[in-house]
Amino acid sequence: MGDRVGDKVAIVTGAGSVGPGVGNGKAAAMLFAREGATVMLVDHNLEAAQESERLIKDEGGECFTSRADVSNSEDCNRIVAECIERYGRVDILHNNVGIEIPGGILDITENDWDRTIDVNLKSVFLMCRAVVPQMVSQGGGAIVNISSINGIRTLPALSGAYGASKLGMVALTREIAVEFAEKGVRANAVLPGMMRTPFVEASLTDAWGGDVEDMMSARDAMIPIGRQGEPWDVAHAALFLASDDAKYITGTTLVVDGALTSGVHIQP
Numbered sequence: 300m301g302d303r304v305g306d307k308v309a310i311v312t313g314a315g316s317v318g319p320g321v322g323n324g325k326a327a328a329m330l331f332a333r334e335g336a337t338v339m340l341v342d343h344n345l346e347a348a349q350e351s352e353r354l355i356k357d358e359g360g361e362c363f364t365s366r367a368d369v370s371n372s373e374d375c376n377r378i379v380a381e382c383i384e385r386y387g388r389v390d391i392l393h394n395n396v397g398i399e400i401p402g403g404i405l406d407i408t409e410n411d412w413d414r415t416i417d418v419n420l421k422s423v424f425l426m427c428r429a430v431v432p433q434m435v436s437q438g439g440g441a442i443v444n445i446s447s448i449n450g451i452r453t454l455p456a457l458s459g460a461y462g463a464s465k466l467g468m469v470a471l472t473r474e475i476a477v478e479f480a481e482k483g484v485r486a487n488a489v490l491p492g493m494m495r496t497p498f499v500e501a502s503l504t505d506a507w508g509g510d511v512e513d514m515m516s517a518r519d520a521m522i523p524i525g526r527q528g529e530p531w532d533v534a535h536a537a538l539f540l541a542s543d544d545a546k547y548i549t550g551t552t553l554v555v556d557g558a559l560t561s562g563v564h565i566q567p
């Protein structure tokens with residue numbers, strides 16, 4: 300156990316995992332707890348968050364779980380109030396919730412568009428609006444928003460709503476960073492590339508023709524580093540941005556993609 304975010308209270312949204320294994324949110328929650336934070340695990344799937352709670356407590360970490368739909372303002376206000384009532388502060392807000400409904404713009408329904416924007420982008424606004432006054436009153440805090448390289452690149456499984464929501468998160472991150480810089484609130488976005496997580500299997504398998512292993516090898520082959528990233532790679536980037544090591548870093552993006560957005564993969 301380390302101390303990189305010792306004595307801090309962190310809220311992690313989407314702290315469960317959509318399938319068996321470890322996703323980005325679960326890894327970040329576990330890493331924050333390993334590094335000394337008390338973590339509030341938020342998910343609309345209570346059982347998924349409770350699985351993360353069990354893993355953290357088995358390692359001796361401090362956490363508790365609360366069920367919420369982060370696209371709903373009442374839920375967001377309630378969980379932030381609950382965290383403050385319990386611990387008196389919120390030092391880290393890690394906005395990890397995201398859904399992806401693949402489809403080109405002629406395929407995606409209006410309903411899927413609205414849902415994607417609500418769950419991926421409006422949720423960040425709602426959670427930040429609920430948390431920032433507390434961070435200001437306690438002298439500061441750190442917000443980490445999990446965006447995607449899909450906000451700056453189009454990837455093989457087309458998804459206009461997803462890409463738009465993820466670039467929207469970057470703009471919102473910058474706005475918050477500038478508006479609250481003098482108040483000690485930092486906001487940064489992590490842009491993961493192709494990570495091997497349950498989220499990919501759940502969201503993209505159909506769009507790739509239905510074979511998970513085929514999809515995974517095709518994704519590995521596209522990346523200059525030769526393989527997809529792990530959820531822990533995203534979690535370590537988030538830990539850095541959330542910690543005081545990043546005290547002069549705000550309003551920026553950190554790409555975690557094995558050089559995928561740097562250029563095409565040149566086969567030797």
Ligand SMILES: NC(=O)c1ccc[n+]([C@@H]2O[C@H](COP(=O)([O-])OP(=O)(O)OC[C@H]3O[C@@H](n4cnc5c(N)ncnc54)[C@H](O)[C@@H]3O)[C@@H](O)[C@H]2O)c1
Pocket residue numbers: 312313314315316317318321322323324325341342343344347348367368369370395396397398418445446447448490491492493494495496497498499530
């Ligand atoms: N895996 C990748 O390749 C990749 C790449 C880039 C970005 N990302 C981003 O990483 C994040 C996903 O990380 P993950 O691996 O933890 O995903 P995940 O889908 O495994 O877990 C997210 C959790 O969010 C919960 N959730 C969904 N909608 C919710 C809502 N409205 N309110 C509360 N909880 C809700 C789900 O129940 C789930 O437990 C997303 O933001 C995604 O866009 C992933």
